[in-house]
Amino acid sequence: MARKVGVYTRISRDDEGEALGVARQQRDCERLADLRSWQVVKAYEDNDVSAFKRNVVRDEFELMLKDLRAGLIDGIVAYDLDRLARQPRDLERLIEIFDERPRLEFATVTNDINLGTPDGRTMARIMVAFANKSSHDASRRIKRKHLELAQQGKDSGGPAPYGWQREDRTKVDSKATEAIREAQREILAGVRIGTIRTRWQEQGLGNPRAGTKRMAHHHVEHILTNPRLAGYRTYHGEILHGDDGRPIKGDWEPINTLEEWEAVCAAIAERKQKRPGKSLARKYLLSGIARCGLCKTKIRGQINQRWEPGSKAARFSYQCSVVNGGCGKVGRTGEPVDALIAQLVLEEQRARASVTAIQGEQRWPSEAELEEVTQDIAQLIEAERSKQITVATLLQLLPAKERLRDELKLERARFYKEQKQAEAKNDAAELSVEEFFALPVERQQEIVLHSLSAVIIHPAGRGRRKFDPSLIEPVWH
Structure with a gap:
């Protein structure tokens, strides 16, 4: 056999x-x-x-x-x-x-x-x-070759990163570039990476690996914060610096300006610090914003389990809950409340935009100081190489300069983050109500919070009543 x-x-x-x-x-x-x-x-x-x-x-x-x-x-x-x-x-x-x-x-x-x-x-x-x-032996030679190419600002082969053409890695891919820039604008406007990931998965964006059923969160985050977007050359995930202490620029077309890239990186980093390991997912527009008119406890949205597509029943409602420390006496059908608040907020932002002068993009005021510190670091390193100072002296002077440089870079990133976020929020003045509700719910909430600090839902009394807008009280900034 x-x-x-x-x-x-x-x-x-x-x-x-x-x-x-x-x-x-x-x-x-x-x-x-x-x-x-x-x-x-x-x-x-x-x-x-x-x-x-x-x-x-x-x-x-x-x-x-x-x-x-x-x-x-x-x-x-x-x-x-x-x-x-x-x-x-x-x-x-x-x-x-x-x-x-x-x-x-x-x-x-x-x-x-x-x-x-x-x-x-x-x-x-x-x-x-x-x-x-x-x-x-082959690995050692390849690593040395890759480092040499990286120091020259050149690519070292492999699959083209998302955002650049497969045939020519120095040229951007227009479709992927637009997807990246749109996702970055959404990040600055408060949209979660998870929401972007879901949409990319449905649209076939982001170059997921063959057979991938669910695109990884960190994969999307890496695409949106890749230093290559700003033209920086990396090696083993770190930005390479030349002998002058400045980041090495690659020989490809960048997708972002330095200010745009730093703003997105700062927004994502700040979000992680605020809510480490916690989901920012929201299902309803006024979750965390609406409050009970009697006890002032935050009101949450609740799905109507009996609702079916095409039925006249309310899909969800805002309900003060005893479980969450409330009185349990106030509730309201969700859709008309959302529609009213959206209309009021968009009208307020259009009125504000019509009287507010449009300011051009401002430059970070401490750019010259950062440039000076960067030059000081490069001069110290060069002085040690030319034997003008000892290694001990270099290590005494260098850490303070590096800390100041890193602090200034962080300050610059936050400056441009706030600037880009303000631009993203001001774009809401041009939206219609239909366009507003087509946005991800996180983006809707950011627009609302740009104008309101809370929405008070007052009790309507017993029995079924017609929706009364006067019982919905927006609390403006």
Whole structure:
């Protein structure tokens, strides 16, 4: 009876994504299995997956080990031993299974190695050790080359970052650029990253990985705060600085000005500090804004469980709740309250915009001070290099200058954040009520809070009554 074996194929990098390399390995392995009268019952393919990087999990390799241990296959065929293992620990895991099942078959197209014998295992360990050293040497050379390219402001290859063309990484992609800039405007206007992530997922934006069911929050955050947007070159996630202490600029088209990028980064960082680990999600316009007219407790929106699309019933209501410390005596249908507040707020903001002079973009007043501190740092570093001062002297003077530089940069980021946020909020004056309700609810709330500090909902008395706008009291700033 023919032995049932599996074929394992792997290639570290497949930029085209056509899987041609693993297909060639598959054919050669099947030919070898046929020569040995083995029956190939399963194929394990790790395409575009490294066997050297320790943080990479090879799903098909793990499944192959599981099937070998469970007895679903009687052996494995690979093109070469280094397709299976480039880390000694992976080889030892495979050998451990051969200890448990001594009659397992093993073969490679390029070598004749028997993992069932001491000599074969010794040879396999030597080969994997050499393959591991070869990968280490290649990794060291590649890292040095990437650092050199980064210091020159050049790209180092790989998939094009979202926002730039795949064919030419120095040119921006117009569709992706517009999506990024729109999302950044929403961030400054108070919209959550989670809301943007959901919309991008639905619209196929953000270059999610193939097979991704839910785009990661940090993936969207990285796209919107990537230093590359402002033209900065990074290395291992950090902005690179030249000998003069200034950030190195890349040779590609930027998407943001420095002021725009810093404003978005500051807005996201500030939001994390205010509510670390807590959701900012809102379902209703006046959540956290509406208050009971009797006890002044905050009122929350509550969904009507009996509501169905097309029915005349109210979809939700604002209700003072005893559970939240309220009196439980005041409630109101939600839609007419929201419509009234939206109309009043938009009218107020249009009136304000008509009498407020439009100011041009102001520059941060301490730019010259930051420039001076940056030059001082560069001069200190150069003085130490030219042996004008000692390392000890440099380390005495440098920390204070660096702290001042970082404080000034943070102050600049906050300045432009507040400026951009004010611009985003002032845009509401041009919205219609329909356009207002088409916005994410977080954006709607920011517009309302730009004009109001609270909305008092007064009791309407017993029985079903017609909506009375006079019982809704907006508290203006």
